[in-house]
Amino acid sequence: MSGLASAAVAGTATRPAPGIGAAAQGRSPLALARGLVRTSRPRQWVKNVLVVAAPVAAGQFWSWHSAGRLAVVFGLFTAAAAAVYLVNDARDAAADRAHPVKRYRPVAAGVVPVPLAYGTGAALGLGAAGAAAVWCNGMTALALAAYLIMQLAYCVRLKHVLVVDLAVVAAGFLLRAMAGGIALNIPLSRWFLITTGFGALFMVAAKRYSEAVQLADAQGATRALLTQYTPGYLRFVWQSAAVVAVLGYCLWALESGGVAHGALLPWRQLSVVAFVLAVLRYAVFADRGTAGAPEDVVLRDRPLAVIGLVWAAMYGMAVADL
Structure with a gap:
């Protein structure tokens, strides 16, 4: 009996958490791609429409050049925001598994491996900042870099600091709204x-x-x-x-x-x-x-x-x- 009990305890100790083991064993390229997209929070992309705020306020939105440049800025901020979400979920994976809702996030559920989330986030963030410098201008790249630095600092530390956490999140919205004007050289x-x-x-x-x-x-x-x-x-x-x-x-x-x-x-x-x-x-x-x-x-x-x-x-x- 003691041997059976020991075996049962050992089996329990090595058994993977529900859902995580199955996800890890059944990964496919399509599942990984879907998991990465889900982690990038597509529903949040609507926030990046704020990049048109300054040009619209200045009446300089109605041209193909402006619309094209703003579409690029929208895409770059979407990539930057996705990078932040990927890094955030990778850092919080262990804590999210104990949360009744967040445990279903792809990284916490084991659908997306933590190293892949980190790597994809880093690639998106660096790629967005570099593309902003090439396709827009230096100030747009600086605004995007400031957004990335603040949001990553928020993920690592600032979300635990009273009042500062509110200011950092609000500043993220403000930087989005400023970026469109900066990209088109519009005074704010x-x-x-x-x-x-x-x-x-x-x-x-x-x-x-x-x-x-x-x-x-x-x-x-x-x-x-x-x-x-x-x-x-x-x-x-x-x-x-x-x-x-x-x-x-x-x-x-x-x-x-x-x-x-x-x-x-x-x-x-x-x-x-x-x-x-x-x-x-x-x-x-x-x-x-x-x-x-x-x-x-x-x-x-x-x-x-x-x-x-x-x-x-x-x-x-x-x-x-x-």
């Missing part, structure tokens, strides 16, 4: 930087607040840093950031004065109404603690989408002096 307005930066901080803090509210009774099941924040503090951050973003946008809109020459109405000033409504609508989800995924809120809420389209129409007419 101070109001554009203030509105974009604090708008990003508003969404980041709202996301953290939602996570803190939803997982208040499950400490340790998600970001360890959430246990050091209080919901009240995160609420204060997203509310303050929303106020500054709205104020920055209002100052930009009112800076131009009255109706532009040839325009029917003061579209820039009127767009403030749509912008404020969009912030207030998003704040509803933040206040409920359901703004955990900004892309889901923006893409799935129909009233918010309609408000966004109205704002875009007003802004477009302001740029075109209609």
